Amino acid sequence: MRARLAEHMMNTNRLRILGLDPGLLRTGWGVVACEGSRLSHVAHGVIKPSAGADFADRLLCLFEGVTAVIAEHAPHEAAVEEIFVNMNPSSTLKLGHARAASLIAPAKAGLTVAEYATKAVKKAVVGAGAADKSQIGFMVRRLLPTCGDPGEDAADALAVAIAHAHLRMARIRGAA
Numbered sequence: 484m485r486a487r488l489a490e491h492m493m494n495t496n497r498l499r500i501l502g503l504d505p506g507l508l509r510t511g512w513g514v515v516a517c518e519g520s521r522l523s524h525v526a527h528g529v530i531k532p533s534a535g536a537d538f539a540d541r542l543l544c545l546f547e548g549v550t551a552v553i554a555e556h557a558p559h560e561a562a563v564e565e566i567f568v569n570m571n572p573s574s575t576l577k578l579g580h581a582r583a584a585s586l587i588a589p590a591k592a593g594l595t596v597a598e599y600a601t602k603a604v605k606k607a608v609v610g611a612g613a614a615d616k617s618q619i620g621f622m623v624r625r626l627l628p629t630c631g632d633p634g635e636d637a638a639d640a641l642a643v644a645i646a647h648a649h650l651r652m653a654r655i656r657g658a659a
Contacts, residue, residue, distance in 0.1 A: 499525060500651075501558035501594070502644025503549065504636055505566070505585040507577055508534060510545050511636030514556045515627065515644040522648055524627040526556055527637040538577070542584045549588035561589035562597045562647035564604060564639065597647050604639075607646035 497518045504511035514525040530548030532541035553561075563585050566578045589596050602612035608626070609618050620638040624630060626645055633641060 498560065498648075499556065499558040500644045500647050501553065501556065501561040501589060502640040502642065502647065503561065503563045503585045503589075504639035504643060505545070505563060505578070505582040506636065507541055507545075507581045508532070509636045510548065510581065510585060511634075511638070511640035512549065512552050513630075513633065513637055513641030513644050514552070514558055515641065515648060517648045517651075522626060522645060524630040524641070526552075527630060527633045527641055528552070529634065529636045538580075542580055545581055545584040546588050549585055550592070553589060553592045553594070558589075558594060560597065560647065560651075561594045562599060562643045563589075564643045565598050565600050597651075599643060599646055599650070603650070604642050604646040607649045608642045 497516060499514055499516050502513045502515070508531065510530040511527070512530065513527040516523045516525050530545055530552075532544035536544070563582065566575065566582050586596055586598075605614040605619065606612045608614075608622050611618075614622075616635050616639070619642050620633075620635065623633065623638045623641045623645065627641060630641060
């Protein structure tokens with residue numbers, strides 16, 4: 484898969500990135516296209532497992548949902564937001580399971596999967612690591628004007644994809 488990505492980049496200089504904001508009740512996803520340093524919106528949405536479903540069924544729904552997004556939008560790379568540790572260890576552990584489903588689906592599809600801390604995403608998109616959700620949504624709409632109003636979960640996922648695009652380019656420039 485990585486050889487195919489390198490060949491694609493040499494031939495088109497266009498890359499699609501899938502950003503994921505994992506959650507047990509709602510997993511936001513967003514796909515952006517990169518052409519050089521230019522970003523454009525491709526698609527976004529939210530995967531919502533049934534709240535009353537068994538834990539394993541919710542995880543399966545997340546995995547299958549991410550797999551379907553990959554099949555439909557054919558991203559070349561994926562980026563997933565890391566979880567933050569909250570006061571409830573049980574909630575953190577369950578969120579970790581949702582994150583695992585979000586990591587495994589693109590890995591199974593052969594995509595390179597990057598992981599970013601929440602503060603790194605906020606800093607890359609807003610310029611401040613302590614930005615709130617409204618600031619993230621504002622900047623996502625500003626950077627991707629054709630995305631409309633994606634809602635918080637999808638906006639967070641688009642922010643992850645944007646952060647990956649920016650940080651990826653910085654790494655490439657640094658290696659050159």
